[in-house]
Amino acid sequence: MPKEVTDVICPFCGTLCDDLIVTVSDDNKTILGVKNACAIGAEKFNHQRMPGRVKRPRMRQADGSYKEITYDEAIDWTAKMLVKSRKTLMYGWASTSCQAMSIGHDIAEKVGAIVDNCATVCHGSSLIAIEDVGVPSCTLGEVKNRADRVIFWGCNPAHAHPRHMSRYSIFPRGFFTVKGHKGRKIYCVDCRYTDTAKCADEFIQIQQGFDYELLDALRTAARGEALPDTVGGVPKEKIYEIAEDLKNARFGVIFFGMGLTHTMGRNHNIDIAINLTRDLNDYTKFAIMAMRGHWNVTGSGQVLGWQYGFPYAVDLSRRDQARHQTGETTSVDLLNRNEVEACFYIATDPGAHFPVNAMISSSRKPTVTVDPHINCTTEISDIHIPVALVGVEVGGCAYRMDNVPIETRKVVDPPEGVLTDEELLTKINQRVDELLAQGGA
Amino acid sequence: MSEYIIKNGRVFDPVQGIKGDKKDIFVRDDKIVDSVGSGAKIIDARDKTVMAGAIEVHAHVAGPKVNAGRWYRPEDKHFDSHKTAGITRIEGGKSIPTVFKTGYEYARMGFTFAMEAAMPPLYARHVHEEIHDTPIIDEAALPVFGNNWFILEYLKNQEIENTAAYIAWILNQTKGYGVKVVNPGGTEAWAWGLNCLSIHDPVPYFDITPAEIITGLMAANEYLGLPHSMHLHQNNLGNPGNYTTTLESLKLAEGVKAKNNFGREQVLHSTHLQFHSYKGTNWGDFESGAKEVMDYVNRQKNLTIDTGNVTLDETTTMTADGPFEHHLHGLNHLKWFNVDVELETAAGVVPFIYDPNNAVFASQWAVGLEIALYANDPMRCFITTDHPNAGPFTRYPRVYSWLMSKKVRDERLNTFKKADKVISATTLANSTARSRSMSWQP
Amino acid sequence: MNTVTLNVKKVPELFLECENVNTDAFAGKKADQIANLGAFQGKEISTLGDYFSISGDAGETAAETKIIINGDCTKMKYLGAKMTAGEMVVNSACDMYTGSWMKGGKLTINGDVHSFCGLAMAGGEFTINGNAGNYLGAAYRGDWRGMSGGVLRVKGNAGSDVATFMIGGELIVEGDVDIHLGTHMEGGKIILKGNANRRVGGQLVKGEIYVFGTINVMMPGFKPVNTVELDVDGTRATFTEYIGDLGERHPKRKGETVYGKLFLKQ
Numbered sequence A: 001m002p003k004e005v006t007d008v009i010c011p012f013c014g015t016l017c018d019d020l021i022v023t024v025s026d027d028n029k030t031i032l033g034v035k036n037a038c039a040i041g042a043e044k045f046n047h048q049r050m051p052g053r054v055k056r057p058r059m060r061q062a063d064g065s066y067k068e069i070t071y072d073e074a075i076d077w078t079a080k081m082l083v084k085s086r087k088t089l090m091y092g093w094a095s096t097s098c099q100a101m102s103i104g105h106d107i108a109e110k111v112g113a114i115v116d117n118c119a120t121v122c123h124g125s126s127l128i129a130i131e132d133v134g135v136p137s138c139t140l141g142e143v144k145n146r147a148d149r150v151i152f153w154g155c156n157p158a159h160a161h162p163r164h165m166s167r168y169s170i171f172p173r174g175f176f177t178v179k180g181h182k183g184r185k186i187y188c189v190d191c192r193y194t195d196t197a198k199c200a201d202e203f204i205q206i207q208q209g210f211d212y213e214l215l216d217a218l219r220t221a222a223r224g225e226a227l228p229d230t231v232g233g234v235p236k237e238k239i240y241e242i243a244e245d246l247k248n249a250r251f252g253v254i255f256f257g258m259g260l261t262h263t264m265g266r267n268h269n270i271d272i273a274i275n276l277t278r279d280l281n282d283y284t285k286f287a288i289m290a291m292r293g294h295w296n297v298t299g300s301g302q303v304l305g306w307q308y309g310f311p312y313a314v315d316l317s318r319r320d321q322a323r324h325q326t327g328e329t330t331s332v333d334l335l336n337r338n339e340v341e342a343c344f345y346i347a348t349d350p351g352a353h354f355p356v357n358a359m360i361s362s363s364r365k366p367t368v369t370v371d372p373h374i375n376c377t378t379e380i381s382d383i384h385i386p387v388a389l390v391g392v393e394v395g396g397c398a399y400r401m402d403n404v405p406i407e408t409r410k411v412v413d414p415p416e417g418v419l420t421d422e423e424l425l426t427k428i429n430q431r432v433d434e435l436l437a438q439g440g441a
Numbered sequence B: 001m002s003e004y005i006i007k008n009g010r011v012f013d014p015v016q017g018i019k020g021d022k023k024d025i026f027v028r029d030d031k032i033v034d035s036v037g038s039g040a041k042i043i044d045a046r047d048k049t050v051m052a053g054a055i056e057v058h059a060h061v062a063g064p065k066v067n068a069g070r071w072y073r074p075e076d077k078h079f080d081s082h083k084t085a086g087i088t089r090i091e092g093g094k095s096i097p098t099v100f101k102t103g104y105e106y107a108r109m110g111f112t113f114a115m116e117a118a119m120p121p122l123y124a125r126h127v128h129e130e131i132h133d134t135p136i137i138d139e140a141a142l143p144v145f146g147n148n149w150f151i152l153e154y155l156k157n158q159e160i161e162n163t164a165a166y167i168a169w170i171l172n173q174t175k176g177y178g179v180k181v182v183n184p185g186g187t188e189a190w191a192w193g194l195n196c197l198s199i200h201d202p203v204p205y206f207d208i209t210p211a212e213i214i215t216g217l218m219a220a221n222e223y224l225g226l227p228h229s230m231h232l233h234q235n236n237l238g239n240p241g242n243y244t245t246t247l248e249s250l251k252l253a254e255g256v257k258a259k260n261n262f263g264r265e266q267v268l269h270s271t272h273l274q275f276h277s278y279k280g281t282n283w284g285d286f287e288s289g290a291k292e293v294m295d296y297v298n299r300q301k302n303l304t305i306d307t308g309n310v311t312l313d314e315t316t317t318m319t320a321d322g323p324f325e326h327h328l329h330g331l332n333h334l335k336w337f338n339v340d341v342e343l344e345t346a347a348g349v350v351p352f353i354y355d356p357n358n359a360v361f362a363s364q365w366a367v368g369l370e371i372a373l374y375a376n377d378p379m380r381c382f383i384t385t386d387h388p389n390a391g392p393f394t395r396y397p398r399v400y401s402w403l404m405s406k407k408v409r410d411e412r413l414n415t416f417k418k419a420d421k422v423i424s425a426t427t428l429a430n431s432t433a434r435s436r437s438m439s440w441q442p
Numbered sequence C: 001m002n003t004v005t006l007n008v009k010k011v012p013e014l015f016l017e018c019e020n021v022n023t024d025a026f027a028g029k030k031a032d033q034i035a036n037l038g039a040f041q042g043k044e045i046s047t048l049g050d051y052f053s054i055s056g057d058a059g060e061t062a063a064e065t066k067i068i069i070n071g072d073c074t075k076m077k078y079l080g081a082k083m084t085a086g087e088m089v090v091n092s093a094c095d096m097y098t099g100s101w102m103k104g105g106k107l108t109i110n111g112d113v114h115s116f117c118g119l120a121m122a123g124g125e126f127t128i129n130g131n132a133g134n135y136l137g138a139a140y141r142g143d144w145r146g147m148s149g150g151v152l153r154v155k156g157n158a159g160s161d162v163a164t165f166m167i168g169g170e171l172i173v174e175g176d177v178d179i180h181l182g183t184h185m186e187g188g189k190i191i192l193k194g195n196a197n198r199r200v201g202g203q204l205v206k207g208e209i210y211v212f213g214t215i216n217v218m219m220p221g222f223k224p225v226n227t228v229e230l231d232v233d234g235t236r237a238t239f240t241e242y243i244g245d246l247g248e249r250h251p252k253r254k255g256e257t258v259y260g261k262l263f264l265k266q
């Protein structure tokens, strides 16, 4: 008899939906169906039963083909690589649990590595902005219960966080928002008309690369100062009108995404959006939130935060101090500048996200990739170590985009003999200890 | 069975009146005993102090706002990340140390326990993840209740039993230790950008006042007979003239009796009292209200307090008093972090520089010391820095020396640029050394 | 003044952290002691002697010490960082953090420098006879206290984020700069002889920015208030005076609002 597992946490995007229902075969081995998830979330579960899944580590041969090796061989090779390299990049972490990260950091501290997560090519600029000017924010439930003005700026949740709008930001009826969508005014600011813009009451089309200027203009308008006739293609009358409407909100919130983080000025687009939010708190209540994309990337920032005091790009290479500098200790810069000697990738696919030059640099170094599936990165690695799917085949703690920690659920058993991230990292850690006790590799 | 002897140390125990005598302590299975067998392990404590592990009653050491303070202040670690030899981990952070540094630094000062003073239930898992990663010392956490929607609803209808049941459920779910109340009603008002500055300000929508929340939670706490009393961060923190709000809040405990069978007498713990003991109408005519507040506390036996001593450092303020942090940011314009937590609470974080050359900050330093010096019963007065709000806990040795030695205290006082102002706004200059007869008996 | 000369004998493979190459670290040391100071490449700890041939002893104090470095320093970080006095000349391009947190003395780089140079500089004279990268004279991450004193001069161009969170001192770029000049500035003086790309003075609170060239797009929060003739860095010219950033908060002094100022040559 197939059984239903309820309250399952989706292991895909930063929305971490916690209301999924998964149907599992009675031998606990196969997922038969997923309810409540959006298409991309459901896909993550469907992957579990895909044929051709790699179940043992693979090592690349001189001719480019891969041969199966044992976990012990893979662990030994990895530990030796880490102990030998003078400076190693340990990148990824976004699809694994906080417990696994913690073990990874222990290893990094011993072998002298940089721990970086995919904020480095995503909301890293948001983190820098918050480092510089702070951030007034809230949990997603606050948005649902109170928000009557919602601004999506340079983000497209309709595609990237499909259930965000229905669970929190546009449609739900909350305690003080009994009218749901009708009680909220939704703005979308973007340089193109997105599917999110279609859900908005007002779409503000902005000239590409003028977000900083438009945000400055909104702050200037909110203070009642003079403006040029148009800013970033938006007429000044419109800017004054919006500024006034935002001041009259009961509770407003700005959600932003790659449209701010990855366009000209990057972190400054965000720090000025944060400062607009701060200004609006002189009139009413306003919050701002980054649409964190990759599942538990937020958790990686939290664990690095409490262990070293920095949210990403943490340089432990000296082994006696932790440092952090975007532009220096960030993965892409390290690879482009050839500052690292080896790469260890886990629970993220840099091959799919990093600039080509960085990956070319990476491909010339000893590389180990830990991932449940074959992906772009495994194909340029010396070793690929398959592991159980976190949030599907093993539980663990993950953090939602608003930093709320959620314990994820195991719904099926991993394939016979496949290790979890935690088990694998623990074994690598033990092997590193042995090698260090022997005085090196 | 494990046995050991702590040999040759100088032993201190205020309860038994042992003041630095050279004594050997025998331990069997985590208990002090009269004698142990010959196979006991010997720990040489020559030239060392032997005392009970110190207890931190109120500090912000684990959880979402503490961690926000950590990661959004990389400059707090800059040139301050290091590792000592041996099996320790890298330590970093001047005002908000990482979990590793937190554990090590407390242990180095003889502490064995720290209470995290504000845990939002929704973020409890985060708090426990940090507690798990904190080495050596034990930690527990107080969930916040003073702005919780369920609590506000129950108390509006005077349903103490339901309040208690809900508290019990939250404590069980979040593995919390006691009932923390931060700016009751004021933080819920903050969700609309408002505040409750007096204990009679109505909370928007919920139709209840801070006074009713305090009274109700005290009753629920005693209904349950919890190990700790209700732990209160009062309304109107940090504002000149707030000592009247403080006295009004403390008076709510009059006639309330503790209900337990293990000897706890207090029903209300008033935290970081320094921040709540100001007279005057603005920062210009600001004066210390420590005497008035402590006179009341001394008379009222069912209260305990902690001090919240300002250490005159660059630090990071963080509290579930969201509107206060916004107010503070308006004063110093340094980066402001805020998070409102649905149904429960909010939190704010702002870096702060207590410049000793500033008369207000130097006076706050004096007020904190006065609070402790005016306390007649040291068993009801705990020294804290409300870490990291008034200063980092690593400054305890300094705070102790200011309290123990009038000479050290006066030296500091007289080197303030605005010493006259501090002397006229406070009574610290007239304080006697801490030698006046105090009953060390509980 | 005693002179210590360092000639690069081995170029580091990855990079080299040279926090011990400055007048303060050398002060009171003989050449062989200097050669024993640490140099770092990830977890590999070596000595300055492994990378440089070193001649000459340092003076008793930093102020009495001069350092001359020859050879390829393009992969060396932290050269001259935190120096408080004395003199240092590098006849090469240098990597990140050159002259950062400098408090005094004179530092001259005869070549280009990478990013984060002159970071939070507090005093002294720092001259770059080449181009500079991003974050020149800016604040360390998260800090609101960027360059606070001294004079930092770049003969060539500089990158983006020059003088972010600057609070004092003088920074002169003789060439052009990329985007975000003087963002979040709260004091001090920036002189740009060449052109700026965009976003000059964004979120400017206080301080002065002089631009001799052009600015691609002005920030909307700037308002022209005056025409003035001024002597700036030895050149007399007519400037349009703007106040801004009007979107930002500004302090009040004696009831008057104090604005940041931008002077654009007409």
Ligand code: SF4
Residues within 6 Å of the ligand: A010, A011, A012, A013, A014, A015, A016, A017, A036, A037, A038, A039, A040, A041, A042, A161, A162, A163, A164
């Ligand atoms: S919105 Fe995100 S978390 Fe929710 S089901 Fe879709 S992918 Fe999963």
Ligand SMILES: [Zn+2]
Residues within 6 Å of the ligand: B058, B059, B060, B117, B271, B272, B319, B386, B389
């Ligand atoms: Zn506190």
